[in-house]
Each structure stands twice: as structure tokens, then as C-alpha cells.
Amino acid sequence: MVNFMxxxxxxxxxxxxxxPKGGVDDPNFTYYFKLKCENCGEVTDKETCVSLSETLPLAKKGSTNLIQKCKFCKREGTVTMIPGRGSPLTHDYSETGKxxxxxxxxxxxFEPLDFAFSSGWKVESLEGTKFEDVNLDAGEFAEYDEKGECGVMISNVRSMFKVVDLSKKNF
Known part of the structure; x- marks a missing residue:
């Protein structure tokens, strides 16, 4: 078992x-990313989708959010989401590149790769105007904040997966 943040x-x-629109633990938000088989190294052609609201029973005990077979070696793998550890991207983090x-x-x-930003995001202006259901399929979002009388924009969206140790709180 490896945990990826x-x-x-x-x-x-x-x-x-x-x-995400319903907060960092939004049960209806769908995450899209490719998967790499840890057995043979095959990477999925298309993004796989995973959400907290979709669960499948495991054969022995418990549940998971995704059960999938590698198309190449036919090995089965699972992806289980662990909520409660995320936080929104703030203006301060953005300014410092964090x-x-x-x-x-x-x-x-499996190992997750290449997260794809899509629709279902929310963000708020520094003046408090909320922008809901932001679509980032094109990689950016631009709008005008009437209250703050200024343009707002999301651009240069990036993501990464890192292995984390759940026993440590420093991630």
C-alpha cells in the first residue's frame, strides 16, 4: 500500500x-488522472475517474473507490481515497509558488500520474465574490469581479503526486 497526496x-x-466546488472533501467531485501499473509499467491511455461518492466492496473486507485491471498484464489494482487531509490553494500559497x-x-x-484539471472548481476573489463551477478544461479561467472592480484569473495550473506517510503530519 502506497499513499499518494x-x-x-x-x-x-x-x-x-x-x-473543488463542495470543498476539499466534496463527495461529488471527480478526479481524473492516468494510472501506471506497478507490475508491468503500462500507463492507461485515458484518464481514470475517481470520486468519494462511488464505492465498491472489496472481496475480503472494506470498500474502495476504484477497482481496475491493467489492460496489458491483467493484474488488478485499487485506488481508495482518504479524505480529511486536504486544504484549498490560497492566494499566499500561489504567490510563493507553493x-x-x-x-x-x-x-x-497502481501509481497515479498526470492529474487533469476539469470542471467543478470554486474560488473566491480577494473581495469575497464567489465563483462556482469553474471549468479548467482549457487550463485557465478569467472573469471580472464587480465587487472588487478588477479582473480575476486562474492560470498555469499544475499538479503533482507525492508519496506520503500518514503517520507523519508534515505534508
């Missing part, structure tokens, strides 16, 4: 608290 960052112009932790994935048999 998904970290995100972006350039936030006059914006803060960038996160990444915000978003979600932990307990991966067995």
Missing part, C-alpha cells in the same frame, strides 16, 4: 481558496 498550484490573480495538498489516494497495484 495530490498537490495543486496555480497562478491566482486577485483570487484565493481554489478548491503547492496545496488536496486529496490522498491509497493505491495498491
Amino acid at each position: 495530490l498537490y495543486i498550484t496555480a497562478e491566482l490573480e486577485n483570487l484565493t481558496n481554489f478548491q 503547492y496545496a495538498p488536496l486529496m490522498i489516494f491509497d493505491c495498491r497495484g
